[in-house]
Amino acid sequence: MAKKLMKGCEAIAEAAIQAGCRYFFGYPITPQNDIPEYMSLRLPQVGGCFLQAESEVAAINMVYGAGGAGARVMTSSSSPGISLKQEGISTIAGAEVPCVIVNMMRGGPGLGNIQASQGDYFQAVKGGGHGDYRCVVYAPSSIQETVDLMPKAFDTADNYRIPVIILADGLIGQMMEPVELHMNPNPVLPEKPWAAQGWDPKGTRPRAVINSLYIETEDLDGLMTRLNARYDVIREKEVMVEKYHTEGAEYILCAYGTVARVCKAAVRILEENGVKAGLVRPITLWPFPTKEVHEVFAQESVKGGLTVEISNGQMVEDIRLAVNGIKPVEYMGKGGSVIPSAEDIAERIMQMRRA
Amino acid sequence: MATVFKKTPVLTDVPFHYCPGCGHGIVHRLVAEVIEELGIQEKCAGVAPVGCAVFLYNYMNIDMYEAAHGRAPAVATGFKRVHPDKYIFTYQGDGDLASIGTAEIVHAAHRGEKITTIFINNAIYGMTGGQMAPTTLVGQKTTTSPLGRDPEHCGKPIRIAEMLSTIEGSAFIARCALNSTPNIIKTKQAIKKAFQAQIDRKGFSMVEILSPCPTNWGKAPGEAMQWLEDNMIPYYPLGTFKEV
Ligand SMILES: Cc1ncc(C[n+]2csc(CCOP(=O)(O)OP(=O)(O)O)c2C)c(N)n1
Ligand code: SF4
Ligand SMILES: [Mg+2]
Numbered sequence: 001m002a003k004k005l006m007k008g009c010e011a012i013a014e015a016a017i018q019a020g021c022r023y024f025f026g027y028p029i030t031p032q033n034d035i036p037e038y039m040s041l042r043l044p045q046v047g048g049c050f051l052q053a054e055s056e057v058a059a060i061n062m063v064y065g066a067g068g069a070g071a072r073v074m075t076s077s078s079s080p081g082i083s084l085k086q087e088g089i090s091t092i093a094g095a096e097v098p099c100v101i102v103n104m105m106r107g108g109p110g111l112g113n114i115q116a117s118q119g120d121y122f123q124a125v126k127g128g129g130h131g132d133y134r135c136v137v138y139a140p141s142s143i144q145e146t147v148d149l150m151p152k153a154f155d156t157a158d159n160y161r162i163p164v165i166i167l168a169d170g171l172i173g174q175m176m177e178p179v180e181l182h183m184n185p186n187p188v189l190p191e192k193p194w195a196a197q198g199w200d201p202k203g204t205r206p207r208a209v210i211n212s213l214y215i216e217t218e219d220l221d222g223l224m225t226r227l228n229a230r231y232d233v234i235r236e237k238e239v240m241v242e243k244y245h246t247e248g249a250e251y252i253l254c255a256y257g258t259v260a261r262v263c264k265a266a267v268r269i270l271e272e273n274g275v276k277a278g279l280v281r282p283i284t285l286w287p288f289p290t291k292e293v294h295e296v297f298a299q300e301s302v303k304g305g306l307t308v309e310i311s312n313g314q315m316v317e318d319i320r321l322a323v324n325g326i327k328p329v330e331y332m333g334k335g336g337s338v339i340p341s342a343e344d345i346a347e348r349i350m351q352m353r354r355a
Numbered sequence: 356m357a358t359v360f361k362k363t364p365v366l367t368d369v370p371f372h373y374c375p376g377c378g379h380g381i382v383h384r385l386v387a388e389v390i391e392e393l394g395i396q397e398k399c400a401g402v403a404p405v406g407c408a409v410f411l412y413n414y415m416n417i418d419m420y421e422a423a424h425g426r427a428p429a430v431a432t433g434f435k436r437v438h439p440d441k442y443i444f445t446y447q448g449d450g451d452l453a454s455i456g457t458a459e460i461v462h463a464a465h466r467g468e469k470i471t472t473i474f475i476n477n478a479i480y481g482m483t484g485g486q487m488a489p490t491t492l493v494g495q496k497t498t499t500s501p502l503g504r505d506p507e508h509c510g511k512p513i514r515i516a517e518m519l520s521t522i523e524g525s526a527f528i529a530r531c532a533l534n535s536t537p538n539i540i541k542t543k544q545a546i547k548k549a550f551q552a553q554i555d556r557k558g559f560s561m562v563e564i565l566s567p568c569p570t571n572w573g574k575a576p577g578e579a580m581q582w583l584e585d586n587m588i589p590y591y592p593l594g595t596f597k598e599v
Contacts, residue, residue, distance in 0.1 A: 023436060049436045049437075051432070053429070053462075054458050054461075054462035054465075055458055057426070057458070057459075058426070058459050059429075061422065061433070062430070062436070064420075064422075065402075065432060065436075065437075066434065066436060066437045067433070068433070069434045069437040069438055071437040087423055088423065088426070091423050095421075196419070196434060197400075197418065197438060197441070198397050198398045198399065198400065198418060198441045199397060199417055199418045208418040209420075209421070211421035
C-alpha cells in the first residue's frame, strides 16, 4: 500500500484494527482523543464495538471483561487517565488477561499540562499498580514505527497473556507523518480456550475462572512462579533496541521516543564537527535492553554517555544499571515538556569532551 | 423412590464458606436454580464481587470472573459486548455496589446494559469485619459507627432499588428479602424475571435482596432474621419498582 499522510492517533487506531482489535473502551482526555473518536466510527464498520466508559476506572475494567472473554481489546488514555487505570492493569496482569493500553504521555504530576512528556516511564516500566507484575512496554519514536508495532503488541499480549503498553508521547499522537499501513482485512487470531465464553459441562474445556485472587500462600506463589518464568522468556526473546552509529563511537546518547529523533540529529551535528557519537534507543522499555546497552558502553572507544529525556530523569536509572559503572553516564532533560534541541545536546557532549 | 429434591447442577460440590445463618448461600442457590430452570447454564457467565461472596467463582458451575471491588458491572459490560448472545450477571454486596462501585452500577443501568445484577444488602461490610455501609440503618452500631449511625454525620441509608428505577436504561428493578419462606420464593421469582429481562434484551435488571449478616450484626441467626424484618423492611420497602 502507498504511504498516506496520517495523524499519529488515527494511524495507531487503524493499525490496531488491522491487527484484529475489535473492542475499544476509553474515556476522553487530551492529547489522545483522536483515538477514541476514530474508533467510534471505524469499529462498528468492521463488526466491532466502541464504548465510551464513564471513567478510566470503568474503561480498564471493561477491557478486563472483554479480554477475559477472549477478544483483542485496547484502551488508550493520557497520563492522569492512566493513573486511574492502574488498579485495573494490576488486576489484568494478575489474571493473565491480554490487552493493549496506549499512553500518550502528557506533562505531570497531577494535571500537569497537555504537552508531550516522558514522565510516566517509572509508572509504565516499574509497575504503576500494586503488586509484583510486569507489562511489556513499547516506546515507538515515529508514527510508522508505532503502526509497525501494533500487530506485535497484540501478538505479544496474546502469546504471553500479559498487558502491553504503548508508551508514546503527545507528539507522536498529534503530529502527521506519511505512513504505510499493513492492511489485513481478515486477521487470523489465536484460539483462547482459557477465556470466559459460556461453559459446556459435557465438553472437554475446563471451566474458565478469570481471576487475580489467590488466597492461599502456595497458590499465589504458584502464580508468581508462572509469571516469573514467563517474564524470563520475555526478557530473553522480546528485547528491541536500535543502535545508531554506536560502533566505535566516543560518546553514546541514550533516548527513547521522539527525543531519540532529536538525538539522531545531534549525532549528525557532532559527526560534522569531527566527534564520533552514537545513539542507543530502547524500543522495548520492559524488557529493557540491559545487555545491549552494556555492550555498546563496553567498547574501548566509548568515553561516556548522555541520557536525554523529557522528564526529570527516569530512564537514566536503567541506563546506569545497564552500564554498571564502567563508564560515566550523565543526564540531560527537563520535566515540564521542554524538549532539548539537537544543538543543545551536541553542545552538552562537547562540554563533556572538554571536561 | 421418587426424587423430591435435587441439588442444581449449576452449583459445584464445593461447600460454602459462609457463617451460620448468612443469606449469601441462600441467594447462590436461588441464582443457580434460576439459571438451570431457564436452561442457560452453557450460555451464562458470572462476575463475583470483593466481599464475603468473593468465592462465588468456586460455587457456580459456569464460566466466572472475579472483579476488583465495585467494578463488576464494568467487567460484565466487557463480556457482554464481546458475547451479546450470551448472558452475564454480577453478584455484589452493598459496600461493593452502593459505595465504591456506584459509578459502575449507575452507568451500567444508564446504558441499559443487558446484564443482571444480584445485589445483597446486608446493611454492613461483612468481609472486612462489620464496618458501616451506605445502607447501614440510622442508629445501627457497626465497627466504624460504634455509637450508631448518625445521619447528621454521614447521611441516611441509600435506597438503591428506588434510585436505579429512575434511570431510563433499567428494565427490571425489584427489592426482596430472605426473612421468610414466601419471601425467599418471591426472591427467586424476581431473579428469574431479572434474567428474563436480559434474555429479552430489554435493558439492565437488578434484584436487591435484604439479607442477614448474623456475625457482624452480633445476633444469632434467628434473631438476625427478626431484626431484618423489624428494621430493614420498614426502611427498604419490598416490591417491584420497575418492569418494562
Ligand atoms: C479497592 C479496595 N478497597 C477496599 C477493599 C477491602 N474490602 C474488601 S470487602 C469490602 C467490603 C465488603 O462489603 P460488602 O460489599 O457489603 O460485601 P459483604 O461482605 O457484606 O457481602 C472491603 C471494603 C478491597 N478489597 N479493595
Ligand atoms: S460475615 Fe456476614 S455476610 Fe459474611 S459470611 Fe458471615 S454472615 Fe455472611
Ligand atoms: Mg454488605
